[in-house]
Amino acid sequence: MGVVEKGQLMSATEIDRTLQRLAHEIVEKNAGAADLAFIGIRRRGVPLSERLARAIRTIEGAAVPVGTLDITLYRDDLSLVAPQPVVQSSDVPFDVDNKTLVIVDDVLYTGRTIRAAINALFDLGRPRRIQLCVLIDRGHRELPLEANYVGRHVQTSDTQIIEVRLNEIDHQDRVMLVERVA
């Protein structure tokens, strides 16, 4: 089984503009950046959360702490996926109690990753609220979850894959629509 590229959904400039807008929305909704913190989900949520934090520093002059979360141990499909996922480190170097945590991920799909992330965050303490920011929402939810901040909604079929490629990991910035072929 292979994959074919069906087209580009976002260019580097579009990703950048979208992140700027999302940063503004986050600041607006929370009336500033006080008690705000980002939680980037491994892997591509991590560079996205760092970029959002930089954008907010420019907008508000405030430093928003950034943590990274690996959700492997909280997945609900460990007995189904092979090969077994490698557990990565999480690093949340601040106290989450009473903070507004914004979970950042590249693509929102079934919602199961976000469910796992919320569980993981509750093991660290009692945040005041948790919000969700994603670059792409592609639909097909299997849980009653929605994002507070969405870069772009994309209609997809379940044979399609959204590939978010980021400089920090993939050495290019673009979002591609890819189709699985038999």
Add this chain to the structure above:
Amino acid sequence: MPDRLHHLLGIEPLTRQQIEFLLEQSRPFQEIQRHPLKKLATLRGKSVALAFFEPSTRTRISFGTAAARLGADTMNLQAESSSLRKGESLLDTVWTLEAMKPDCLVMRHSASGAPEFVAERVGIPVINAGDGTHEHPTQALLDALTILDRKGRLDALNVTIVGDILHSRVARSNLHLLSKFGARFTLTGPAMWLPRELECLVPNVRREPRIEAALEDAEIVLALRVQQERLHEPQLSLDDYILLYQLTPERLRRARPDALVLHPGPMVRGLEIDPEVADGPQSCILEQVTNGVAVRMALLYLLLGGPPAETKETARAAD
């Protein structure tokens, strides 16, 4: 990623790559020991049989804690209270436990090789928690993780092991593990406890009867427990042993200034180790205990966390 483990019977058969992977996978579990809420649900619904045919406190509690923190249940069999006293054979006991459908068997036994014997006859992963004088693989892994934390490397270490090496499965597992990373070993203790065969176990082992000389240039000092009931073997009095081999601050000064002191426990202060050393900045003894839970969590995750393993037959064919 290295080949998936089916059992952990010893360090000797593992590759360096498999050991590095196990240690790397222990890191996220070290973090969990620092969380306010340490309980995961990753292995919810799984059960781990703890079959300790030889008495144990710390290893059993450590495995039990590791299982509990992953959300697994434990089934406990203890030597003192078991049907072993009533004459049941090892295999009958193990098959009875297996019939209660645990997902993994953690086993300690006084006979070297017993876990391997059992692993060939059950359909679930077996973890060796210490067998006779053969191996104690999770102890060597937690020692390695502790060294890695403090020194940032495992390569080419000068390691001095002090005490009853003859009877020590901890020493053997450590020799195998650190040797795969190019360690040089100096063994010291009463001659009776330093058999020549140990020099053939792994490369770069030398025996040195004087502890002062053995500690020169050491980067890692592994002090072993002295079982007082064994002191008749080298025909030493307790006082003689202390005089000749106790790890004291004066002796430790012959090692490198940043040498680490490890002890697998249970430790007898004032016998094999001076309290000032045990509590000193070079001692890693309590970190070893904390790391033991992390290493055992990683191991349980790797053995039980994935899709159900292939059947026993295919697992064997793959070995």
